[in-house]
Amino acid sequence: MPIQTLSRLADMDARQWDAMLPDDQPFLRHAFLSALEESGSVGGRTGWTPAHRVLAGDDGRLLAAAPAYLKSHSYGEYVFDWSWADACQRAGIRYYPKLLVGIPFTPVAGARLLGKPDAALSLVGALAAEVDEARCSGVHVNFTDAATDALLGAADGWLERLGCQYHWSNRGYRDFQDFLDALSSRKRKQLRKEREQVAGQGIDFVWMEGGELSEAHWDFVHACYSSTYEVRGQEPYLQRAFFSLLGERMPEAVRVVFAHRGGRPVAMAFSLVGGDTLYGRYWGCLAEFDRLHFETCFYQGLDFAIGHGLGRFDAGAQGEHKLIRGFEPVITRSWHRLGHPGLRDAVREFLEQERAGVLAYAQEARAALPYRQDGSD
Structure with a gap:
């Protein structure tokens, strides 16, 4: 069954889309994503062209989906790849358009490959083909959940990138x-x-x-x-x-x-x-x-x-000032599949170095938390 591309989420039945969601996170809901499109916040000349990937059965029932956008820039993503794009420009390598799987302007981790694992695995193959067949320079899957991490981590050719946010726990x-x-x-x-x-x-x-x-x-x-x-x-x-x-x-x-x-x-x-x-x-x-x-x-x-x-307060990306107010460091993940071999090798090396730095920073950041230790005041 072929993967289809939706340029308007309004063309998808809201109940079918929402039935795919694994939890109550609001940003993946049909209402949220379609409001972005219908208000003109994405689409048109914004550089965010809706290109949602969907897989339907012979009966028309939705089996898997991914909120996706063709990007002509890297604004509004909160996983910063400007240096990758600049390096490509200097080397004469096309970087845009790229395909982004994620929620526009929303650095909140959650499901990105919707559907049961077997069906979602078909999306992984289709996204990889986008790059392998040079239909875009790369696919970027931002702010993933554990299920998406498992699927992409087990597939060949995907590079994992770590980030750090600050969340408060009740x-x-x-x-x-x-x-x-x-x-x-x-x-x-x-x-x-x-x-x-x-x-x-x-x-x-x-x-x-x-x-x-x-x-x-x-x-x-x-x-x-x-x-x-x-x-x-x-x-x-x-x-x-x-x-x-x-x-x-x-x-x-x-x-x-x-x-x-x-x-x-x-x-x-x-x-x-x-x-x-x-x-x-x-x-x-x-x-x-x-x-x-x-x-x-x-x-x-x-x-x-x-x-x-x-149980939790996620107050958005960045902001070390959150630490002294009780927000604890939390590791976030994104995944990247890049077509150009030279770019892929350079980014892989960069991400290995960055990963060590992010993990070390998150560990050190805990020292700035304001909580009493061992009953001390």
Whole structure:
């Protein structure tokens, strides 16, 4: 049975697609991915051309799938291969277009090859053929889960790349104070002081779910989100319509916390909930306040996760400042199959060196965690 390419996820029945998902992570849902397409956040001239791979049985039932995009650049991926592309340009080797299997603008690990192992294995072969037959320079499968790691790790020709993020785990805390009590005295005082500084500026917070948000709320959310790009002179990835579509199609997963001062909103943090995890995604402010970022993006999320019995808070990629706030280093993985032999050999050597550095860094980073050791304070 041939692997087909879908240029519009709207052409796939949402129930069939969602039935393939192994867990409750929201980013793989038909509603999320189709909202990206229909809002114009991907497709068109964005450099993200939807090219989802699907395998259907003779009866039309979906057997396997992979969210995939042809890329003409490397923006919005969070697994950085700019140096590979630059080396190719200097050597006269074509690097773009490349095929990316992953979620646009979303550095969250999860399933990438959907379906039962035998069917998903057919996708692995088809993706390898894309490179071997020179239809693209390479295939990149970003932020994978254990099942995808097992499939690609057992296949020939795939190069594994490690990364490091910072996630917070709920150790059965009763409330935020219980979490603070688990920290060393110095770090406990620092976090408490930061929260007091924000409260002392007259700022309070309101959490809302997707179904409670009006178009005016979404206008504010997008304005804040866009501001984080505008200060760097960049265009935001997500279009305004994306937020309205998400609010319509999966409101139960949406959480937004608004920071108010004098009864008016001044900042927000947008999150999604799936399974036992809070996923912090976008933040922005329309006025500058001391320590507001830490409170809105981290402490409010910790409060929410504890209060709702969630086991994990994934606050996004990068950010060593998360370590002293209790977020622990977590290894992430991506997989790469490259067509040009010289490029493949050079990247393999680079990744071996990088791997050792990432593992050493993650181990060293644990020394910066704020938790009390052996009952000490």
